[in-house]
Amino acid sequence: MKSTNPLFTGMPTTIFEVMSRLAEEHKAINLGQGFPDVDGPEDVRRVAADALMNASNQYPSMMGIPELRQAVAAANQRFYGLDIDWKTEVMVTSGATEAIADCITGLIEPGDEIVLIEPLYDCYLPVVKQAGGVAKLVRVTPPDWRLDAQALAAAFTPKTKAILINNPMNPAGRVFDEDDLKLIAELTVAHDAFAICDEVYEHILFDGRKHIPLMTMPGMRDRTLRIGSAGKTFSLTGWKVGYVTAAAKLLEPVAKAHQFATFTTPPNLQRAVAYGLAKEDSYYAGLASEQARKRDRLSAGLERLGFKVAPSAGTYFITADFTPLGLKGGDFEICKRMTIEAGVAAVPVSAFYGSDAPDHFLRFCFCKRDEVLDEALNRLEKWLSAKQPNQS
Ligand code: PMP
Ligand code: GLN
Secondary structure: OOOOOOOOOOOOOOHHHHHHHHHHHOOOEEOOOOOOOOOOOHHHHHHHHHHHHHOOOOOOOOOOOHHHHHHHHHHHHHHHOOOOOHHHHEEEEOHHHHHHHHHHHHHOOOOOEEEEEEOOOOOHHHHHHHOOOEEEEEEEEOOOOEEOHHHHHHHOOOOEEEEEEEOOOOOOOOOOOHHHHHHHHHHHHHOOOEEEEEOOOOOOEOOOOOOOOHHHOOOOOOOEEEEEEHHHHOOOHHHOOEEEEEOHHHHHHHHHHHHHHOOOOOHHHHHHHHHHHOOOHHHHHHHHHHHHHHHHHHHHHHHHHOOEEOOOOEOOEEEEEOHHHOOOOOHHHHHHHHHHHHOEEOEEHHHHOOOOOOOOEEEEEOOOOHHHHHHHHHHHHHHHHOOOOOOO
């Protein structure tokens, strides 16, 4: 038989699937894959349920239903003052994952360089490689996950077609500040490049921070593709409804990639997301404050057990250095053992790197009920106290 595509043949399964299945198998508390354990707003789900029964269930426009495209444009205006033409500048996708793939496929030609910031979300590198792009990797470094301005500048070359950023950043919990965004914008403009912005956690920022889309920085309006996800904004991760906002000229090739990837997205989920995006300010404030409270609960507990927890300014995640615990082994091994022996699953942070990853950090997802977080901490405490320091 002929060989199958070597890029995908033998590739490891995504770490989120691996850890979730391992957690299931061992009845572990799953603080690995990022999903809330309580579904999002009942009124949003009710709109979807009613629409399933009363509205059309046939193919909507490949660009998305007008109500949702209008709602995405309105949300851009309401939250960021961006003036967006819903007819030509918004496209609905089946999750942010599809949007990311469409943007890369639509923009990147073989040999183009694309700047990426590690640790990075796990689908970025494979999709870049599939498009024939050349990844130029820059790092933010723990414990504060700061961006090295010089390294970033050095990653841009005349061959740079685009930069792909994730803000707020999974798994680091880093939120790029105005200085970071200014620098990214300046470099992108100076190299006449595009910016793909994965902003799925745009409404999950903590401690009074406000999300700043790179698209609002000088010179960026018409060279940025901004990606959002209803999964994150409404705690409905299984819905897989995403959206891209970009100048018509940029959205055009991305829509062509989309038309042959999924073509469209379930219409009645779109109807409910359109309703949800118009929800009152208190909904959005509550989403962020509730997650901040959970971050604090899990961080304090892990610190008490001896982990060194890095700050998290947004997302569903904290990262924790397990070196002080004296456990032997790298992050993959510790995650596996923690799941099987302690009954608590996390995700190894090295899964978010291309190569030469630090391997002593775990990512914990905190968007779980308080009693679940507390039980996870109890299990970890028992597991750790049963071990002698430096015991395998
Ligand atoms: N980007 C990041 C940074 C994520 O954490 C996730 C995980 N949900 C996604 C994209 C994918 O979002 P969706 O489920 O809407 O495809
Ligand atoms: N974004 C989720 C995470 O980081 C996972 C989504 C997925 O499994 N594809 O955990």
